[in-house]
Amino acid sequence: MANIMVRKTAVGTYSFYLPKRDFEDAIVAMEFDSSDKWGGEIRLNNGGTYYIEPQALPARFPISLRARRLDAAE
Amino acid sequence: MSELTREETEALIQEVLEVYPDKARRDRAKHLAVNDQSVEQSKKCITSNRKSLPGVMTVRGCAYAGSKGVVWGPIKDMVHVSHGPIGCGQYSRAGRRNYYVGTTGVDTFGTMNFTSDFQEKDIVFGGDKKLARLIGEIEMLFPLHRGISVQSECPIGLIGDDIEAVSKKAAKEIGKPIVPVRCEGFRGVSQSLGHHIANDSIRDWVLDRRDGQAFAATPYDVSIIGDYNIGGDAWASRILLEEMGLRVVSQWAGDGTLAEIEMTPKVKLNLLHCYRSMNYISRHMEEKYGIPWLEYNFFGPTKIAESLRAIAAHFDDHIREGAERVIARYQPTMEAVIAHYKPRLQGKTVMLYVGGLRPRHVIGAYEDLGMQVIGTGYEFAHNDDYDRTIKEMGNATLLYDDATGFELEEFIKRMKPDLVGSGIKEKYVFQKMGIPLRQMHSWDYSGPYHGYDGFAIFARDMDMAISNPCWSKQTPPWKKQPESGASTAPREAGELKKVA
Numbered sequence: 001m002a003n004i005m006v007r008k009t010a011v012g013t014y015s016f017y018l019p020k021r022d023f024e025d026a027i028v029a030m031e032f033d034s035s036d037k038w039g040g041e042i043r044l045n046n047g048g049t050y051y052i053e054p055q056a057l058p059a060r061f062p063i064s065l066r067a068r069r070l071d072a073a074e
Numbered sequence: 075m076s077e078l079t080r081e082e083t084e085a086l087i088q089e090v091l092e093v094y095p096d097k098a099r100r101d102r103a104k105h106l107a108v109n110d111q112s113v114e115q116s117k118k119c120i121t122s123n124r125k126s127l128p129g130v131m132t133v134r135g136c137a138y139a140g141s142k143g144v145v146w147g148p149i150k151d152m153v154h155v156s157h158g159p160i161g162c163g164q165y166s167r168a169g170r171r172n173y174y175v176g177t178t179g180v181d182t183f184g185t186m187n188f189t190s191d192f193q194e195k196d197i198v199f200g201g202d203k204k205l206a207r208l209i210g211e212i213e214m215l216f217p218l219h220r221g222i223s224v225q226s227e228c229p230i231g232l233i234g235d236d237i238e239a240v241s242k243k244a245a246k247e248i249g250k251p252i253v254p255v256r257c258e259g260f261r262g263v264s265q266s267l268g269h270h271i272a273n274d275s276i277r278d279w280v281l282d283r284r285d286g287q288a289f290a291a292t293p294y295d296v297s298i299i300g301d302y303n304i305g306g307d308a309w310a311s312r313i314l315l316e317e318m319g320l321r322v323v324s325q326w327a328g329d330g331t332l333a334e335i336e337m338t339p340k341v342k343l344n345l346l347h348c349y350r351s352m353n354y355i356s357r358h359m360e361e362k363y364g365i366p367w368l369e370y371n372f373f374g375p376t377k378i379a380e381s382l383r384a385i386a387a388h389f390d391d392h393i394r395e396g397a398e399r400v401i402a403r404y405q406p407t408m409e410a411v412i413a414h415y416k417p418r419l420q421g422k423t424v425m426l427y428v429g430g431l432r433p434r435h436v437i438g439a440y441e442d443l444g445m446q447v448i449g450t451g452y453e454f455a456h457n458d459d460y461d462r463t464i465k466e467m468g469n470a471t472l473l474y475d476d477a478t479g480f481e482l483e484e485f486i487k488r489m490k491p492d493l494v495g496s497g498i499k500e501k502y503v504f505q506k507m508g509i510p511l512r513q514m515h516s517w518d519y520s521g522p523y524h525g526y527d528g529f530a531i532f533a534r535d536m537d538m539a540i541s542n543p544c545w546s547k548q549t550p551p552w553k554k555q556p557e558s559g560a561s562t563a564p565r566e567a568g569e570l571k572k573v574a
């Protein structure tokens with residue numbers, strides 16, 4: 001499990017940040033993205049995938065979360 | 075020199091890499107790239123933020139340098155103790171030219187060097203007692219200081235001192251914040267981790283100190299984050315923001331104070347200049363206090379106007395009009411500067427090799443002068459910095475990450491730019507090769523370069539470097555090819571000079 005931060009960019013897309021490794025990337029796909037179910041498997045621009053426990057859409061961004069690494073691209 | 079094609083630039087990289095042994099070549103190849111604007115993601119072409127290769131010359135610094143030198147050092151009313159042996163602090167002392175106002179040694183301490191001066195016995199028996207004693211001495215000798223930060227040098231982490239415990243205890247005794255910073259130089263691959271650690275220590279020890287306290291806010295409160303006031307940069311930026319109607323509550327860290335940092339969580343918008351060194355704290359404030367942040371660029375009139383408008387877009391019409399007013403007010407001055415220098419600099423080429431921000435931020439300023447950046451690279455950038463750089467740089471230009479001394483020399487020898495923008499370690503190497511160099515870390519003891527006022531100085535300095543008559547006098551007269559029809563007389567004179 002890793003601590004990550006999800007942000008909303010100025011154009012409304014999600015961005016991913018992994019403080020531990022100072023790694024920042026765009027989220028290109030998210031399994032669930034509706035108001036009652038949000039999260040699941042997310043795919044990053046570099047091809048890496050993480051899993052966020054599906055939850056209600058966070059009220060505010062950015063938000064720090066725990067995520068499980070499924071497949072890091074590096 | 076004329077532009078290289080993509081193939082030529084690639085061939086150049088291959089040629090430079092040839093001298094390395096196999097493994098080193100494979101590693102370094104990942105850090106060198108030909109820019110391709112169509113690439114969305116820098117990772118496909120360049121690797122960054124990796125450990126430097128042992129055996130090559132890198133110009134990177136250490137985590138302590140990132141924390142003490144960059145983030146904490148300029149906070150002027152605090153005492154920053156270089157905890158450990160004396161060299162780390164002394165050899166880097168006052169090198170960054172963070173200007174500030176105040177009486178040094180009384181209420182401000184920017185250019186002074188405080189250190190615990192570790193000796194062998196401190197390494198053997200631990201230095202915690204010494205640290206406690208030193209804090210008492212600071213309190214006695216400099217009663218007007220507002221707080222202390224303890225900047226760990228390598229040995230502190232190695233011998234396992236508990237600086238947190240000492241700091242907490244002493245802070246209670248003197249009633250001022252004491253911030254232990256675990257920025258030992260061996261952490262991470264470059265000064266970049268030091269920035270992160272320093273940001274985290276501000277977050278954990280300083281930022282929430284005024285939470286819940288009253289603050290006379292206005293809707294136009296902003297803070298300048300990541301401007302270190304090199305040669306007065308932050309001042310040249312601040313006046314523009316104030317002129318457009320904003321209230322600058324705090325300035326990080328150049329000419330900054332502890333109180334300003336504590337008050338930052340009260341602002342409406344954080345304006346972030348150096349993304350690489352201060353994005354961490356901006357993210358934190360965005361999450362915890364809901365303060366949005368915005369990256370801006372105050373180098374050169376084009377980027378300044380863009381940034382002022384982007385900043386104003388976060389506010390109401392009053393500020394938007396203010397931004398337009400500021401832009402219009404400085405327009406004639408900027409046109410005059412460009413009219414004066416552009417004809418002299420038009421078409422000149424530049425290669426840059428700087429820290430974590432300027433390799434992309436200053437491109438616009440050079441372009442405003444009609445110059446062209448043909449190669450750029452960072453000492454300690456991350457992938458997201460290169461993402462941003464790719465769009466700024468022309469196609470087929472050269473990108474180099476954590477360039478080695480050898481690579482940089484070879485690239486510059488081959489690409490023959492009219493100007494190199496880099497640091498003191500590079501300066502004399504290239505000037506002796508006959509290529510003018512301006513230091514882009516310290517502004518070569520000039521500045522400011524930010525803001526409209528800064529651009530006028532920037533343009534003058536670049537012209538001064540390039541147009542200096544000395545560059546045509548690099549070959550001594552006796553080594554010059556005799557011009558056709560020249561008599562023997564001047565050659566004799568030359569020989570005489572040589573003997574003398």
Ligand code: SF4
Nearest residue numbers: 136138162227228259
């Ligand atoms: S690497 Fe260690 S010893 Fe060297 S300057 Fe940095 S803190 Fe000091």
